[in-house]
Amino acid sequence: xxxxxxxxxxxxxxxxxxxxxxxxxxxxxxxxxxxxxxxxxxxxxxxxxxxxxxxxxxxxxxxxxxxxxxxxxxxxxxxxxxxxxxxxxxxxxxxxxxxxxxxxxxxxxxxxxxxxxxxxxxxxxxxxxxxxxxxxxxxxxxxxxxxxxxxxxxxxxxxxxxxxxxxxxxxxxxxxxxxxxxxxxxxxxxxxxxxxxxxxxxxxxxxxxxxxxxxxxxxxxxxxxxxxxxxxxxxxxxxxxxxxxxxxxxxxxxxxxxxxxxxxxxxxxxxxxxxxxxxxxxxxxxxxxxxxxxxxxxxxxxxxxxxxxxxxxxxxxxxxxxxxxxxxxxxxxxxxxxxxxxxxxxxxxxxxxxxxxxxxxxxxxxxxxxxxxxxxxxxxxxxxxxxxxxxxxxxxxxxxxxxxxxxxxxxxxxxxxxxxxxxxxxxxxxxxxxx
Numbered sequence: 031x032x033x034x035x036x037x038x039x040x041x042x043x044x045x046x047x048x049x050x051x052x053x054x055x056x057x058x059x060x061x062x063x064x065x066x067x068x069x070x071x072x073x074x075x076x077x078x079x080x081x082x083x084x085x086x087x088x089x090x091x092x093x094x095x096x097x098x099x100x101x102x103x104x105x106x107x108x109x110x111x112x113x114x115x116x117x118x119x120x121x122x123x124x125x126x127x128x129x130x131x132x133x134x135x136x137x138x139x140x141x142x143x144x145x146x147x148x149x150x151x152x153x154x155x156x157x158x159x160x161x162x163x164x165x166x167x168x169x170x171x172x173x174x175x176x177x178x179x180x181x182x183x184x185x186x187x188x189x190x191x192x193x194x195x196x197x198x199x200x201x202x203x204x205x206x207x208x209x210x211x212x213x214x215x216x217x218x219x220x221x222x223x224x225x226x227x228x229x230x231x232x233x234x235x236x237x238x239x240x241x242x243x244x245x246x247x248x249x250x251x252x253x254x255x256x257x258x259x260x261x262x263x264x265x266x267x268x269x270x271x272x273x274x275x276x277x278x279x280x281x282x283x284x285x286x287x288x289x290x291x292x293x294x295x296x297x298x299x300x301x302x303x304x305x306x307x308x309x310x311x312x313x314x315x316x317x318x319x320x321x322x323x324x325x326x327x328x329x330x331x332x333x334x335x336x337x338x339x340x341x342x343x344x345x346x347x348x349x350x351x352x353x354x355x356x357x358x359x360x361x362x363x364x365x366x367x368x369x370x371x372x373x374x375x376x377x378x379x380x381x382x383x384x385x386x387x388x389x390x391x392x393x394x395x396x397x398x399x400x401x402x403x404x405x406x407x408x409x410x411x412x413x414x415x416x417x418x419x420x421x422x423x424x425x426x427x428x429x430x431x432x433x434x435x436x437x438x439x440x441x442x443x444x445x446x447x448x449x450x451x452x453x454x455x456x457x458x459x460x461x462x463x464x465x
Contacts, residue, residue: 033057033067040074048087055091059190065197072194072203080208085250086257088208092216093258095190099222104174105135109309110223112214114247115149117235117385118272122150122180123286124294125302127339129309130178131329137173139183139221148279148394148402151182156280156360156404160348178342188216207243211250219258225312226255227305228264232460235381236269241460248463256465261312265305266460271379271414274298278393278407278428280359287356290336297458303327304459362405362428366435370418374448379414383445387438391429406430408442415455418448 031053036046046054054071057063080088101108109129113119126136140150140162151162162182164172172179191213198204218226228251231237232244248264255262274295276285288294289302307322316322329335344350352358388394392403411423418424424446429435 033063033071037067037071037074040071040078043078045081045084046087048083051084051087052091055088055095055190059095059193068194069197069201069203072198072201072206072209075209076203076206079206082250082253083257085208085212086254089212089215089219089254090258092188092191092194092212093219096188096220097184097186098220099137099187101135101137101170101173101222104170105177107135107224107313108137108173108222109134109225109227109313110136110138110218110221111227111229111305111309112218113229114214114231114237114244116231116233116237116269116273117381117388118274118277118282119229119231119269120150120153120274120276120282120286120298121229121302121305123153123283123339124289124298124335125305126178126180127290127335127342128302128306128326128329130176130338130342131334132306132310132315132325133177134225134309134313134315135173135177136179137169137221137223138180139187139217140180141183142395148404150180152402152404153279153282154180154346154348156283157343157348157352160343161346164346172342172345176338176341176345178338179346180342181346183217187220191216207246207250211247211254215251215254215258218255219260223260225261225309227308227312228252228262229301229305230264230266231269232266233268233270233381233456234383235272235385241266245461245463252463252465262465263308263312264463265301265308266463267301267304268456268458268460269381270456272381272384272410273301275410275413276407277384277388277410278391279402279404280361281407281409281428283353284356284359287339287353290330290339292331299330300458304462308462360405362407362430364427364429364432364435366427366429366432366439367423368425368427368439368442369421370412370424370446370448371420371443372448373420374418374450375453376412376414376416376418376424376446377449377453378447379410380445383441384408387442387445390438391427391434403430406434412446413455415453
């Protein structure tokens with residue numbers, strides 16, 4: 031077998047066999063196939079696509095390029111959740127304790143964020159003392175003793191994907207549904223979860239801007255899971271405005287704590303109940319959405335989910351005083367209220383503009399090595415469909431300095447569109463896709 035033959039085969043629109051894909055990925059991971067040939071193959075995939083079987087074979091090959099976690103000696107099954115990311119997306123902070131509280135062990139490896147605010151790992155690290163860089167033994171102990179762990183992704187999980195992703199980033203081959211789906215799912219498969227729910231977001235504040243692209247990605251990832259013998263479903267959720275009210279690391283942790291204590295934003299709680307209900311049904315705990323949601327709601331209302339979150343924080347080194355009194359979490363020294371320029375209904379909030387403003391404040395990173403300021407971010411006061419009076423606060427900027435707050439204020443004002451006519455809030459969940 032020669033790489034040039036596989037490049038030509040995909041260039042001409044033919045499907046590669048499972049053996050050909052495994053040979054290609056193994057050779058690239060080992061350094062036997064050079065970057066220039068792999069980039070040519072990736073471009074051929076961008077232009078010609080891959081069918082579901084090819085995409086599944088690619089995913090499984092990348093997953094098996096490194097460690098494959100097997101936690102069945104600790105639990106009969108484990109569950110996981112993946113979000114394609116969006117502005118104010120703090121669902122893991124609520125959903126993971128919820129799932130664990132109803133008896134579904136959550137063994138989750140998360141990444142650090144690029145752009146917008148940080149990733150789940152960055153948010154949790156805004157709790158003083160919280161550790162996400164765990165050894166394999168610490169990770170396993172948390173699954174066994176707490177039933178819940180959220181850790182930084184190990185460098186040994188799907189190393190072929192890590193290498194290919196870096197190559198795609200500099201060769202204009204990121205925009206390919208099969209390659210995106212394989213990248214996401216290879217890490218999920220390697221992490222060992224039996225049941226996986228995917229939160230696939232669409233809208234201005236998401237990676238997928240259109241519902242059609244989000245649907246194609248969701249279907250591709252669910253098909254991969256089915257081919258790999260995992261139980262997977264996908265929820266298409268709106269990111270046409272930020273989720274909840276808080277955008278920024280410590281601010282989002284505060285909001286998630288509020289939700290766990292029974293006073294969180296309706297959209298955040300509703301989305302987590304929807305995602306959690308999928309996990310409950312995939313795991314076979316309940317039949318039907320209503321019964322699954324009732325089980326989760328009881329865990330939230332009783333405080334069981336909050337107890338799981340507290341045990342996770344304590345087990346990973348976090349200081350409990352900061353979550354028991356979230357006002358003690360890192361706080362920005364400067365705040366600025368952004369006033370509405372006139373009366374009207376909020377008709378549009380540009381999620382991407384909101385996210386980039388948070389990034390400019392220091393709440394996200396443009397390159398992997400950038401540091402994040404956990405204190406900064408935004409708290410919305412008005413969302414789509416709401417009426418505002420002239421001068422009423424649209425959002426509050428939390429910044430490291432007054433100058434930083436003033437610098438991002440004009441772009442944040444431009445992110446809001448006001449209308450004289452009533453506007454309906456966008457639907458939170460568009461569709462649920464199952465195998």
